[in-house]
Amino acid sequence: MKAEMKDGAPQVVMNHNGNHGKFSHLLASQDRDYLLSPTGAQVKVSDLEGKVVGLLFAANWYPPCRGFTQVLAGIYEELKSRVPQFEIVYVSSDEDLNAFNSFYGSMPWIAIPFSDLETKKSLTRKFDVEAVPCLILLQPDDRKEHATVRDGVELIYRYGIQAYPFSKDRLEQLQKEDKVKRDNQTLTNLLANHHRDYVLSHTHTGLKKVPVASLVGKTIGLYFSAEWCVPCAKFTPKLISVYEKIKHELAEKGEEDFEVVLISSDRDQASFDSYYSTMPWLALPFGDPEIKNLVRHYNVQGIPWLVIIGPDGKTITVHGRSLINLYQENAYPFTKAKVEELEKQLEEEAKGLPALVYHQGHRHDLNLVSDGNGGGPFICCVCDEQGSSWAYQCLQCGYEVHPKCVRTVERDDNVLVDTTGCF
Incomplete structure (x- = not known):
């Protein structure tokens, strides 16, 4: 989900020296021909000419912006150490100077001064930025085909540093490589590598190694999760309950055809150990290099995320979380x-x-909707979990809940009467 932004006003920009370079037109103003560096020093806008430049539209108040900024910072530092012809410019949607300073303090790149509202509005309008985080990637030569790439956030999450220089040719090459990976995908090449052919499992004496080969032919859930993630803390117990019920039903049939593997995004070994100790399934080792590859392969932009792999090693769905919530x-x-x-x-x-x-949790009537009559994917306002298909929706303000989460009340002369026994 992304936060909505308001449209801005048009503006014609030029720097003091009358420099008509591409980035001077975009990023300078009549009163300013520089950008800010993290140290507070001024960087001439003209220094960007000839570089690949990313415009980062983001705000301190929106958590996904903070999460993406952390990912982008690591990629930026790695790229800048090898490719000086790359730069990022922060275009702030922060609410005040203190918020700007706090958020920009975590960034290693340059920024438009917070006070220059007109340039920020102009950029928002020029690139039709409707939501944050948004990363617009610009090639140094406007005459090149597809010189502007608008889905930079998705590209960074999906490909990371491999997407550079974010050109049409490079992106087409990556898409071809993706297709080859999908066509040749097996459980073994997803989970194993030259240095490791196993996953981890709990025992009474500690962790043991389970060969990846022993999972071939089973339905496998890849569970992208982390201890620090609040939505994960809500979904993990639900997944544990469902996992144990499925395993019990299969065991009664004499089958062992389902397993889950934790793909951890924990920040240290202790957090991984603590979190994994609550789970009954398998896991990739903490910090394993295949974790980043899997995140990119499945374009994981938020957790919890549950991918289902079929017995043939091919991906059945990346919407396992939603299916668990529904069914x-x-x-x-x-x-x-x-x-x-x-x-x-x-x-x-x-x-x-x-x-x-x-509904007892809302002040307006809720209408039953489906995919075909105004419904669709949503986040339930009661349980904060994903939903799709049927929902109860407020046509006035967009409030939506799963049918199973509705707690109805009757209205009699403006008095609410509980009909569910839940008050």
Whole structure:
């Protein structure tokens, strides 16, 4: 999810010296021909000419901006050590100077001064920036085809430093490599490498090594998660419950066809050990190089994230979290046929739901909607989990909840009467 931004006013810019370079037109003003560096020094806008430049639209008040900035900073430092012809310019949407200073203090690149509101508005309008974080990547030569790349956030999450110089040719090459990886994907080349052919498992005496080869032929969930992540803390217990129910049902049939592997984003070994100790499944070792490869391969932009791999080693879905939220253990084995079957059941159940309810957690009536009549993917305002298909939605303010999360009340002369026993 991204935070919405307001559109800005147009502006014609020029620096003091009348420099008509590409970046001087974009980033200078009549009163300013410089940008700020993290040390507070002034950097001439003209110094950017001939470089690949990223315009980072972000704000301190929006958590995804802070998360992306942390990722981008690591890539920026690595690139700058090898490629001086690269730079990033921060275009702030912070609410005040203190917020700007606090957020910019975590950034290693240059920035438009917080006081220059007109230039920031001009850039927002020119590049149609409607949400943050947003990373616009500009080539030094406007005459090159596709000189402007607008989906820089996705590219950084997906490819990292490999995306440089963010040109059309480089991106096409990466897309071709992605296709080859998908076509040749196996569980072994996803989880193993030349130095490691195992994953970890709990035992009474500590961790043991489980050969990746022993997982081939099973349905595997790759669980991207971390101890520091608040949504993960809510989803992990639910996934544990579903996992144990699926394993129990399979064991009664004499089958061992399902497993989950933790792909950790924890920041240190102690956090990984603490978090993994609560889980009944397998894990990649902390800090394993394949973790970054898997994050890029599946374009993981937020956690928790659950990818389902089929017995043939191919990806069934990257929406495992949503399927767990919707169908719990009934989602297994997560195939398209199974999901279609469950959707039909949901359609039948929805026929018995009221078209309009008054929910105890909201001040307006909620309408029953589906994908076909105004619904779609959403975050439930009660349980904070993903949802899709059927929902109860407020047409006035966009409030949405899962049908199972609705707590209805009756209104009688402006008095709310509990009908669920939940008050």
